[in-house]
Amino acid sequence: QVQPVESGGGLVQAGGSLTLSCTTSGATLRAYNMGWFRQAPGKEREFVAAVHWNTFSTNYADSVKGRFTISRDNTKNTVYLQMNSLTPGDTALYYCAADQTRFGGDARMYSYWGQGTQVTVSS
DSSP: OEEEEEEOOEEEETTOOEEEEEEEEESOSTTSEEEEEEEOTTSOOEEEEEEOSSSOOEEEOTTTTTTEEEEEETTTTEEEEEEOSOOGGGOEEEEEEEESSOOSSOGGGOOEEOOOEEEEEEO
16 A cells, blocks of 8 residues: 655745655555646645556646646656646645556546645745
């Protein structure tokens, strides 16, 4: 069983960049599909990006395509979310999620979730 742990959130000005990291306690993330989701106050949790455990193929929400990049380094047991050209609309609590068999943008596909890391983008 894997327990995701996020880090790297913070306060950044609009147009700036941040890189979030997700590692795991317990099992390594090597055999898990990994996803990033976010939830802003008063809004539902939404998909951001995902990376397949084996093919390393990626999916992105339309709202972040061309600005965010998800990647994984299994040797470091870490998944990254590089976020560029941030806007106040990206302000949210960002969650890392994992699942061994399901891959995609539906939060219901993921069995394991971290506690989240806050990203705040000021205008």
